[in-house]
Amino acid sequence: MNGGQSDRPLVIFGVGELAQLAYYYFTHDSSRRVAAFTVDRTHFRENQCMGLPVLAFDEVDTRYAPEEYDMFVALGYTRLNQVRAEKCLEAKSRGYRLATYVSSRSVTWPDLTIGENCFIMEGNVIQPFVRIGNNVIIWCGSLVSHHVEIDDNCFIAAHAVISGHVKIGAHSFIGINATLRDKITLGERTLLGAGALVTASTDENTAYLAASSQEAGVPSYRLQSLL
Structure with a gap:
């Protein structure tokens, strides 16, 4: 397995929920030490997060030099991951290497190819012959099958x-409990909503949304005998 594995200390971009999760996972399930957080100056509100210093991004390299520290960009899927992708490019332009985290509680195999700034949470099963590019987040409990x-x-x-x-x-964005049949290709910027079932290849810039459950029209206490 590859993808930015290192023991160098880490600066996390972001202070939101994903950044806090990244801090916890890197701290408790990797050899990395998180040293600080950083955000764009326009989003600078507090000077500490999780008990560590927060610095404006335009000055972070003056205290945490890219020759000594790596960075992880902990942003979500806004604009189909475009915001996170742009910040990764900015961090690299400042000389930072981007860290990748793969949970020890996921199942992976030695031939896994994985890029930089990836975040693979617990409970995933990633079978042999899988290739994961750069800046990919896989939340918990998914199956990524062979090839x-x-x-x-x-x-x-x-x-x-x-x-x-x-x-x-x-x-692309793959929603909770979405299912993809074998041997299909999703075009760039495909969005699959929660519970979507996709059985054929998709074009670029397409969205698939599963129907939401409807209220049964029967009071729940009348159905309690079924539980």
Whole structure:
């Protein structure tokens, strides 16, 4: 497995929930030491997060030099991951190497190819012959089957099922409990809503939304005998 594995200390970009989770996972399930957080100056509100200093991004390299520290960009899927992708490029332009985290509580195999600034949470099963690009987040409990290719800047929410030989185009979002049949290709910037079932390849810039459950029209206490 590759993808920015290192023991160098870390600066996390962001102070939101994902940044706090990244701090916790890196601290408790990696050899990394998180040294600080950083945000754009326009979003600077507090000078500490999780008990560590927060610096404006335009000055972070004066205290945490890229020759000594790596960075992880902990932003979500806004604009189909475009915001996170842009910040990764900015961090690299400042000389930072981007860290990748793969949970020790996920199942992976030695041939896994994975890029930089990836975040693979616990409970995922990633089978052999999988390639994961740069800046990919896979939330907990998903199945990534054999010979799957996930391009750069994607976000896969919890409990997705991605069958064998699927290719996921860049900047795609796969919602909670979405299911992809085998041997299909998702075009770039495909959005799959929660519970979506996709059985054929998709074009670029398409969205698939599963129907929401409807209220049964019967009071819940009348159905309690079924529980």
